[in-house]
Amino acid sequence: MDLSLADEQKQLQDAAERFVRDKYAFENRRKIAATEKGFLPENWAQMAELGWLGMSFSEADGGYGGGAIETMIVMEQFGKGLVLEPFLPTVVLGGGMIAAAGSAAQKQALLAPMIEGKKQFAFAWLERQSRYNLADVSLKAEKSGSGYTLSGHKGVVYNAASADDIIVLARTAGGAREENGLTLFVVDGKAKGLTRRDYPTQDALRASELTFDKVSVGADTVLGSVDGAHPVVEDAVDRAIVALCAEATGCMDAINAATLEYIKTRKQFGVPIGKFQVLQHRMVDCFTNAQEARSMTLMATLKIDDKDAVVRRKAASGAKVQIGKSGKFCGQSAVQMHGGMGVTDELSVSHYFKRLTMIDLMFGNQQHHLTRYSNLAMAA
Amino acid sequence: MDLAFTPEELKFAEEVRAFVKANLPADVCDKVKNGKHLGRDDYMRWQQALGKKGWLVYTWPKKYGGPGFTPAERYIFENICAEEYAPGIIPFGTKMVGPVIYTFGSDEQKQKYLPAIRESTVWWCQGYSEPGSGSDLASLRTRAEKNGDHYIVNGSKTWNTMGHWADWIFCLVRTDPKAKSQEGISFLLIDMKTPGITVKPIIMMDGGHEVNEVFFDNVKVPVANLVGKENEGWTCAKFLLANERLGIAAVPQSKRGVEALKEIARAETDNGKPLIANQGFAEKIADLEIQVTALEFTELRVLSQMAHGGQPGPEVSGLKIRGSEIQQRITELTLEAVGEYSAPYLPGLLWQGTNEAPVGPDYAHLAAPRYFNTRKTTIYGGSNEIQKGIISKMVLGL
Amino acid sequence: MDLVLKPAHREFAEEVRAFTRANLSPATREKTFSGKHYGRDDHVVWQQALGKKGWLPYTWPKKYGGPGFDVTQRFLFENVLAEEGAPRIIPFGVKMVGPVIYTFGNDEQKERFLPGIRSSEVQWCQGYSEPGAGSDLANLRTRAIRDGGHYIVNGQKTWTSFAHWADWIFCLVRTSPDAKPQEGISFLLIDMKTPGITVRPIIMVDGAHHVNDVFFDNVKVPAANLIGKENEGWTCAKFLLANERLGIAEVPASKRGVRSLWQLNDDPSLKEKIADVDLQVQALEMSELRALSTMQLGGAPGPEASILKVRGSEIQQRIAELAMEAVGEYAAPYQPDMLFRDTNETPVGPDHAPPAAPRYFNMRKTTIYGGSTEIQKNIVSKAILGL
Numbered sequence A: 001m002d003l004s005l006a007d008e009q010k011q012l013q014d015a016a017e018r019f020v021r022d023k024y025a026f027e028n029r030r031k032i033a034a035t036e037k038g039f040l041p042e043n044w045a046q047m048a049e050l051g052w053l054g055m056s057f058s059e060a061d062g063g064y065g066g067g068a069i070e071t072m073i074v075m076e077q078f079g080k081g082l083v084l085e086p087f088l089p090t091v092v093l094g095g096g097m098i099a100a101a102g103s104a105a106q107k108q109a110l111l112a113p114m115i116e117g118k119k120q121f122a123f124a125w126l127e128r129q130s131r132y133n134l135a136d137v138s139l140k141a142e143k144s145g146s147g148y149t150l151s152g153h154k155g156v157v158y159n160a161a162s163a164d165d166i167i168v169l170a171r172t173a174g175g176a177r178e179e180n181g182l183t184l185f186v187v188d189g190k191a192k193g194l195t196r197r198d199y200p201t202q203d204a205l206r207a208s209e210l211t212f213d214k215v216s217v218g219a220d221t222v223l224g225s226v227d228g229a230h231p232v233v234e235d236a237v238d239r240a241i242v243a244l245c246a247e248a249t250g251c252m253d254a255i256n257a258a259t260l261e262y263i264k265t266r267k268q269f270g271v272p273i274g275k276f277q278v279l280q281h282r283m284v285d286c287f288t289n290a291q292e293a294r295s296m297t298l299m300a301t302l303k304i305d306d307k308d309a310v311v312r313r314k315a316a317s318g319a320k321v322q323i324g325k326s327g328k329f330c331g332q333s334a335v336q337m338h339g340g341m342g343v344t345d346e347l348s349v350s351h352y353f354k355r356l357t358m359i360d361l362m363f364g365n366q367q368h369h370l371t372r373y374s375n376l377a378m379a380a
Numbered sequence B: 001m002d003l004a005f006t007p008e009e010l011k012f013a014e015e016v017r018a019f020v021k022a023n024l025p026a027d028v029c030d031k032v033k034n035g036k037h038l039g040r041d042d043y044m045r046w047q048q049a050l051g052k053k054g055w056l057v058y059t060w061p062k063k064y065g066g067p068g069f070t071p072a073e074r075y076i077f078e079n080i081c082a083e084e085y086a087p088g089i090i091p092f093g094t095k096m097v098g099p100v101i102y103t104f105g106s107d108e109q110k111q112k113y114l115p116a117i118r119e120s121t122v123w124w125c126q127g128y129s130e131p132g133s134g135s136d137l138a139s140l141r142t143r144a145e146k147n148g149d150h151y152i153v154n155g156s157k158t159w160n161t162m163g164h165w166a167d168w169i170f171c172l173v174r175t176d177p178k179a180k181s182q183e184g185i186s187f188l189l190i191d192m193k194t195p196g197i198t199v200k201p202i203i204m205m206d207g208g209h210e211v212n213e214v215f216f217d218n219v220k221v222p223v224a225n226l227v228g229k230e231n232e233g234w235t236c237a238k239f240l241l242a243n244e245r246l247g248i249a250a251v252p253q254s255k256r257g258v259e260a261l262k263e264i265a266r267a268e269t270d271n272g273k274p275l276i277a278n279q280g281f282a283e284k285i286a287d288l289e290i291q292v293t294a295l296e297f298t299e300l301r302v303l304s305q306m307a308h309g310g311q312p313g314p315e316v317s318g319l320k321i322r323g324s325e326i327q328q329r330i331t332e333l334t335l336e337a338v339g340e341y342s343a344p345y346l347p348g349l350l351w352q353g354t355n356e357a358p359v360g361p362d363y364a365h366l367a368a369p370r371y372f373n374t375r376k377t378t379i380y381g382g383s384n385e386i387q388k389g390i391i392s393k394m395v396l397g398l
Numbered sequence C: 001m002d003l004v005l006k007p008a009h010r011e012f013a014e015e016v017r018a019f020t021r022a023n024l025s026p027a028t029r030e031k032t033f034s035g036k037h038y039g040r041d042d043h044v045v046w047q048q049a050l051g052k053k054g055w056l057p058y059t060w061p062k063k064y065g066g067p068g069f070d071v072t073q074r075f076l077f078e079n080v081l082a083e084e085g086a087p088r089i090i091p092f093g094v095k096m097v098g099p100v101i102y103t104f105g106n107d108e109q110k111e112r113f114l115p116g117i118r119s120s121e122v123q124w125c126q127g128y129s130e131p132g133a134g135s136d137l138a139n140l141r142t143r144a145i146r147d148g149g150h151y152i153v154n155g156q157k158t159w160t161s162f163a164h165w166a167d168w169i170f171c172l173v174r175t176s177p178d179a180k181p182q183e184g185i186s187f188l189l190i191d192m193k194t195p196g197i198t199v200r201p202i203i204m205v206d207g208a209h210h211v212n213d214v215f216f217d218n219v220k221v222p223a224a225n226l227i228g229k230e231n232e233g234w235t236c237a238k239f240l241l242a243n244e245r246l247g248i249a250e251v252p253a254s255k256r257g258v259r260s261l262w263q264l265n266d267d268p269s270l271k272e273k274i275a276d277v278d279l280q281v282q283a284l285e286m287s288e289l290r291a292l293s294t295m296q297l298g299g300a301p302g303p304e305a306s307i308l309k310v311r312g313s314e315i316q317q318r319i320a321e322l323a324m325e326a327v328g329e330y331a332a333p334y335q336p337d338m339l340f341r342d343t344n345e346t347p348v349g350p351d352h353a354p355p356a357a358p359r360y361f362n363m364r365k366t367t368i369y370g371g372s373t374e375i376q377k378n379i380v381s382k383a384i385l386g387l
């Protein structure tokens, strides 16, 4: 048991911290969010150059042999700066699923260029009715000739507009909400029959609604086994959850720091408002919440590679519950302690608050993961 | 003590319902029903209809043109308006400056200002807060210096809700900078068209524009616009704050909000079933509904005290605290119900009312902005921390 | 960074488990799992067994007779003990006065007092609080006046846990009434058998007798029992409070509590509440491990330990609350004999029902003692956040 970072990991942390400091001053971020893509291709290229896009993949897969800890380190810094580059959909989700389930040829064709910064991905699983059930998928992929035809709808697909390839979860067999019968396809973002409606999200990311109207794909686009995608997706999503938790931890550190600074400087009744005990205690509760979030994120990061699937799932769900709870507490408290300034668009706090809010809703909110955790714990 | 309505009260309820159905513009009703943002004209058309009927100033005494509702009638009126999806009455004229004028103003002032408030032909806004004076309102610094029969006003106000729609603003200004902070303040009515006034928008975190900064640069205000005595404006301010806290509990709106939430929870799916069948979620709604009921009965108790001659006192702060938390909780659960489909940010649909199609159901795009925006309810009208400070001092004697 | 145990640590854990199974009396163990109150012997016999093995002062450095556990061993030791149903180690000797003595005491004092603490031959209690000095400890007024080679002590301590079992008490006393409140305080060790000391029980909300008033009436204490310098006792007090806060998180016992909640739960509506507290315990444990890991790298437990105390105490309360909720209306019958005495009375409801409500009531203390939650937050807000 050892909870300290190795030297290379500390260097990675420093580099990520520097990146955020240099590129993501608050007003800078506003500008980046307003660009056409909603992120900067030059930042993406720099991430590739720094080796971040490949750090969590094995050397055999063309990566640099790191893992979940490295992802945690950069995601936490990204959270501090509210970084907009699509690291989560491309590297953690897309890259993660290709590494886990892809053939040698797919890794060659997809993972290698992704690591070089030349390919981006999006992961399309959610449908209108799905809520947080990864098996509640009805977009159909029907066998046709040697390939498949995809028809149906996918919603809130992050980074779809910039993605070269979209990894689509489709139903090849089985009824509604059956875990068996799901298959992953790697679909060209410009495939015929695929239409997009793009929009910004509440927290300044980009996402799209996708409509598949008889999109034909070859058999070689199947990622992993036909009908057997569910466990791959569940694992990938659990990893994404842990990465999101790290991002949220960074957001909480930043929002707490900003609030602490504010209540030390904002004066009312002739004193800094941080002299009032209600605010002091609330601020302490914010820090306690952030500490707990950090602890649970660390726990989940260290358990997400466990051989036992129940251990992995409980770890991811447990951390997500904590992040939901702590993120809401820190976010709402920060706004409240800023008074009127907290509800405006002007300061960074409201932007951290919005991101923390949306993180809770992604891949299952606090309630969902509490239920999932308790079911797993009861079964054990 | 009795919870049942008398036959007269039931008849009154029918009259209100019929009136609302006949006079609430359908497009406005639709907007409220669907949680959309209202424009100035939307509020005005409805308030003017109420004004014609004599109901807009439903909290005013008969003497000043109020309908003289009993507490039960007030309760019925507010609830039916909410049930029928009428917009909330903008409080600045009817609930704030109006009562100040009829309580502290001169006869000329009553004649000049009250009719337009009763009929909603003039839009008022509130100029209390300043950048350096939020919770500590008495530290305000906007200066008004007497110069013959005018005051010359210099300074800035902030957080003016709907100041960009307003014809008039009522302001707290400092007329005696040497007096103790509460003692040098006066209550002044200012025409927004007076030269020297600039209004600058503040954008909220949901992207909306509802509040403003208002700058005063040598603005000439007739001395006749002073309400009450010079340097005694704090009395008006305190009186008004108590009134403001009562309305702010927004119980009828919250009851409506809970119903809307349930409807959304019925429309959303969770594992193939309506979300409302999810036990955890259903319990959260139940908990919320119980809170609303408790608040409603507390408010009824306060109204009944007032019917027996009492004034709303510091215990009203308790209503604001719980009311604002409940409003927030409604939006929090609505957001939870909508889930990932709340992510799309559609400013056109949200602010300009374009006919852009929503992503997912129509209510989805409103959920997150509402949740973000409603964080304001525990801050404005005296933050909850300040309200608790007041209760602990005034009610508990701490 | 990893959570994997090295083989040597796994073996160590097994050794602790085997030792506990061989040396913990089954009757004591049974009391732990059924929620009954321990008697003095339950604690003392067990602590003496640990003492013989050299494990009782498990947090002490080797130099003073500690076993020299590393952070992981400490963690495993505490957890295995809790899992096996051992009563918690009474902190007053081992975790409180012992470290004060080896840090601030002179050589004679170390030789005289440390062995009895290591072996648990001598039981200690803590005399800090007074009727007028709770949260505001520095307001204490128990007077010690120097008279030749002795101090004459007069005054009253209160809330003194286990004073009725104790051989010695360590006290904060006022030696200079004119100085600023913190500056006139000294740290004094007093033999409970000294004439002039009276102990009076305080009965707790659940009917238990744990705490006492202790009265001092012209009690003669040798000046050699002064730890550190006269009027510098506040330094010892603060040092000790930080130590106290760390142990007080009680994570291993809470883990045990959560395990039994999962077992007695047959009500599906409770399961998410249990899951929630289960996760709170995990977060606290990870936070404690992170703090221990910093300590391993040379840091001392600082004010951030306050946070652990706050959360740890809330969690203990929550577990007790859920255990009572699980019992439902059968929590109502009050059966004191089943709590405090060996009896063959049978429970009115299920076996786990009789202690449920008393425990819930009793656990309210955890956010009050050792510095209340409010005081802890004041400390963090000042010392960490700089407010």
Ligand SMILES: Cc1cc2nc3c(=O)[nH]c(=O)nc-3n(C[C@H](O)[C@H](O)[C@H](O)COP(=O)(O)OP(=O)(O)OC[C@H]3O[C@@H](n4cnc5c(N)ncnc54)[C@H](O)[C@@H]3O)c2cc1C
Residues within 6 Å of the ligand: B032, B033, B034, B035, B036, B085, B086, B087, B088, B089, B090, B091, B161, B210, B244, B248, B250, B253, B254, B256, B257, B260, B331, B334, B363, B364, B366, B367, B370, B371, B380, B381
């Ligand atoms: C997604 C969603 C869907 C919904 N769907 C429905 C639905 O279908 N049906 C339904 O009935 N309801 C619905 N609701 C709830 C409903 O929108 C609200 O109850 C309703 O909009 C309240 O509107 P109002 O005009 O009464 O506003 P009010 O609360 O009266 O406020 C009007 C304006 O005045 C400002 N204001 C008020 N008091 C003060 C003060 N003291 N100081 C400063 N400013 C002040 C406010 O900020 C606001 O801008 C929905 C809510 C959401 C989030």
Ligand SMILES: Cc1cc2nc3c(=O)[nH]c(=O)nc-3n(C[C@H](O)[C@H](O)[C@H](O)COP(=O)(O)OP(=O)(O)OC[C@H]3O[C@@H](n4cnc5c(N)ncnc54)[C@H](O)[C@@H]3O)c2cc1C
Residues within 6 Å of the ligand: A266, A268, A269, A273, A276, A278, A279, A336, A337, A338, A339, A340, A341, A343, B125, B126, B127, B128, B129, B131, B133, B134, B135, B136, B158, B159, B160, B161, B162, B211, B376, B379, B380, B381, B382, B383, B384, B385, B386, B389
């Ligand atoms: C949407 C919106 C609409 C508004 N509309 C109007 C309007 O139309 N007209 C108008 O005049 N004003 C309006 N206000 C202003 C509103 O009344 C102030 O925002 C409010 O009084 C708080 O002041 P502040 O924002 O300066 O916060 P601050 O006073 O700086 O407070 C910051 C934080 O410190 C806390 N705090 C401050 N003092 C204490 C204390 N003594 N004890 C404990 N905690 C304390 C507060 O509770 C808050 O959490 C509006 C505000 C908002 C957000």
Ligand SMILES: Cc1cc2nc3c(=O)[nH]c(=O)nc-3n(C[C@H](O)[C@H](O)[C@H](O)COP(=O)(O)OP(=O)(O)OC[C@H]3O[C@@H](n4cnc5c(N)ncnc54)[C@H](O)[C@@H]3O)c2cc1C
Residues within 6 Å of the ligand: C125, C126, C127, C128, C129, C131, C133, C134, C135, C136, C158, C159, C160, C161, C162, C210, C211, C365, C368, C369, C370, C371, C372, C373, C374, C375, C378
């Ligand atoms: C079961 C039990 C065992 C104990 N064992 C021992 C023991 O062995 N030895 C010993 O010396 N003491 C012991 N104590 C005493 C314990 O440390 C004190 O009870 C504690 O310090 C609180 O003091 P008090 O009870 O006088 O409460 P008070 O200090 O009177 O506090 C009352 C309330 O006011 C709050 N409060 C006080 N000051 C502030 C402030 N500045 N800001 C905000 N809130 C504040 C407190 O948090 C609390 O909620 C024990 C107590 C209990 C309940």
